[in-house]
Amino acid sequence: MLAALAHIDTWIFDLDNTLYPARANLFARIDHRMTDYVARRLGLPWDEARVVQKGYFHRHGTTLTGLMADHGVDPHEFLAEVHDVEMDVLEQDAPLAAAIAQLPGRKLVFTNGDKPYALRVLDRLGLGESFEAVHDIHAMDLVPKPHASAYAGLCAAFGIEPTRAIFFEDMARNLTPAKAIGMTTVWIDNGSEQGPEVERAHIDFTVHDLAPWLQHIMEAS
Structure with a gap:
């Protein structure tokens, strides 16, 4: 194990654009469905709905949080609709599964999505048995990352x-x-949307491809 990480006994992973690369564009499908939902719910043209949706995302952490606050949206209805996407852009990732299996200690998924969707993604990636648990948006009492209460x-x-x-x-x-x-922090810098003026001082490691990096730290000394 890399000496700087020898003290780590709990490995926590975000889901979307972390356990699979942003280039897969799975989350882009969800993002599009969120804009569709906003357009229909608020009676807006799609382009205007896109602006509203992104505003909620940047101000509240998720589109859902803003819609709940301003429009009383049912979170179960919203999540079921926006997560109703095909997983055909994801493939089994045997190297990542093997790398995660080698990590010493507990492994958890921490996602602003919901557990049913997360389990579908993990199964598609071949990671269905890789994690102890999924801590989802419902476990956070619908207050998402980056709110401190979620952590x-x-x-x-x-x-x-x-x-x-x-x-x-x-x-x-x-x-x-x-x-x-x-916590020790690892930013998966693989092209996903960041928002304006993101600080970097709180990042300990920047990684572009997760599986090779995990393999590297297990081989290092």
């Missing part, structure tokens, strides 16, 4: 000591609260 709730639910945990995430802003409580 506190994760740690409380699984008895995590943050200073012994590492968090992998494609959204750089979602690493800030993790670093604030002592």
Whole structure:
């Protein structure tokens, strides 16, 4: 194990654009369906709905959080609709499964999506048996990353000591609260949408391709 990570006993992974590359464009399908939902619900032209949706995403952490706050949207209805996408752009990732299996300690998924969708993605990637649990948006009481309560709730639910945990995430802003409580942070810089003026000082490692990096740290000394 890489000496700088020898203390880590809990490995926490975001889902979308982290356990699969952003270039797969699976989340782009979900993103499009979210704009469709906003357009229909608010009676807006699609282009205007896109602006509203992105505004919610950047201000609240998720489109859903903004829609709940301003329009009383049912989260179960919204999540079921936007996650109703084909998974054909994802493939089994045997190297990633093997790399995760070698990591010493616990492995968890921490996602602003819901658990049924997360399990579909994991199964498609061949990671269905790789993780102890999925901590989803419902487990966060519908208050998503990057709100501090989401991270506190994760740690409380699984008895995590943050200073012994590492968090992998494609959204750089979602690493800030993790670093604030002592987690080691890894930014998966693979081209996913970031939003304006994202700080980088809270990032310990920047990774472009997850599986080779995990293999590297297990071989290093």
